[in-house]
Amino acid sequence: MFESLVRFVREQYATREFIPLHAPVFAGRERELVLETIDSTFVSSVGAFVDRFEREVAAYVGAPRAVATVNGTAALHVALLLAGVKPGDVVVTQSLTFVATCNAIAYCSAEPAFVDVDRRTLGLSPQALEGWLDAAARLDADGTCRLRQDGRAVRACVPMHTFGHPADLDGLLDVCRRWNLVLVEDAAESLGSLYRGRHTGTVGRLGTLSFNGNKILTTGGGGMVLADEALGARAKHLTTTAKQPHAYEFVHDEVGFNYRLPNLNAALGCAQLEQLDRFVDAKRALAARYAAFLCGSDLQFVAEPAGCRSNYWLNAVLCADRAQRDALLKATNDAGVMTRPVWQPMTRLPMFRHCVRGELPNAEWLEARVVNLPSSVPPGAPEDAR
Numbered sequence: 001m002f003e004s005l006v007r008f009v010r011e012q013y014a015t016r017e018f019i020p021l022h023a024p025v026f027a028g029r030e031r032e033l034v035l036e037t038i039d040s041t042f043v044s045s046v047g048a049f050v051d052r053f054e055r056e057v058a059a060y061v062g063a064p065r066a067v068a069t070v071n072g073t074a075a076l077h078v079a080l081l082l083a084g085v086k087p088g089d090v091v092v093t094q095s096l097t098f099v100a101t102c103n104a105i106a107y108c109s110a111e112p113a114f115v116d117v118d119r120r121t122l123g124l125s126p127q128a129l130e131g132w133l134d135a136a137a138r139l140d141a142d143g144t145c146r147l148r149q150d151g152r153a154v155r156a157c158v159p160m161h162t163f164g165h166p167a168d169l170d171g172l173l174d175v176c177r178r179w180n181l182v183l184v185e186d187a188a189e190s191l192g193s194l195y196r197g198r199h200t201g202t203v204g205r206l207g208t209l210s211f212n213g214n215k216i217l218t219t220g221g222g223g224m225v226l227a228d229e230a231l232g233a234r235a236k237h238l239t240t241t242a243k244q245p246h247a248y249e250f251v252h253d254e255v256g257f258n259y260r261l262p263n264l265n266a267a268l269g270c271a272q273l274e275q276l277d278r279f280v281d282a283k284r285a286l287a288a289r290y291a292a293f294l295c296g297s298d299l300q301f302v303a304e305p306a307g308c309r310s311n312y313w314l315n316a317v318l319c320a321d322r323a324q325r326d327a328l329l330k331a332t333n334d335a336g337v338m339t340r341p342v343w344q345p346m347t348r349l350p351m352f353r354h355c356v357r358g359e360l361p362n363a364e365w366l367e368a369r370v371v372n373l374p375s376s377v378p379p380g381a382p383e384d385a386r
């Protein structure tokens, strides 16, 4: 089985060379726009491409405002501050995520509380969230959600759209409304994915994207905060050293961050954005071929949740058990086809081991079984996306 999978992947990429998990594709005007910034000398914190990239991403996803940042972790940090997260607070998230989600919570001097994921969406489970809140939290008369055990405020909830598959946002919105939690979507992996027709990252109060080199669209390194006009203006202020506009004076009215995306990176992003629809189509077509190939095998392809359109950032399979997972990882990597297990649950990491948590059976079950398969846009993909 594993040899035929290796053969199948090699056919998709038409190469006998090493096949990475996800490589960027620069098939459009990347060189032209990046050279334009170099010729203009505006490579850093001033320049037209940042504004253009922000406008175009906001229009693409249908957000009132998009604010570009140096990376997705910085975007999450700022989004959590805008959500009102304060030192000593608790922020609910999923234990099966990339560590950056939890690091951003820690940057606010807050602590993550871990709730289980849904096996179908791989994202935060509304049922698990509700069950955990019922058992571990109370709502004060002033509407603040607090942990019963020590009275800490539970301020926000951060689901993550794992591998591009949208989490159950309606269910999560409903629970968050009843418990007065601000919903912040970590949409780092899901640019181009739709939840019931709406772009992920635009359904909650705030959303964040990543444009790291391994994402569907890259700026080299970069991120974005998606917000309404008012929070977007605050995000812009906070990410640009909290400087008030002035022709020449340096007036900073609070401690801000140097989180602004450089113009050079934004130029790359503008060129990539012109190809995003084709990247999504190509990745969805690849996912359909994986699904057809794996149908009837003992590896179960992870398909998009009902009612959603996934960008299939990373294709994934579920193995029967950990032994099969390990065998698959070894066979494919030995053959020069890169595959990877899912992240270790955050509750196993030393800095988050002590954090409050609900029961996490699905995260543990998935960790033992999930393997990601090569997912770059293949050569000769629809409409020559490469």
Ligand SMILES: Cc1ncc(COP(=O)(O)O)c(C=O)c1O
Binding pocket: 071, 072, 073, 074, 097, 098, 100, 101, 160, 186, 188, 189, 209, 210, 211, 212, 221, 222, 223
């Ligand atoms: C789920 C998730 N959250 C946050 C991030 C952080 O993004 P960045 O690497 O741009 O800081 C990433 C990706 O790297 C991610 O996959």
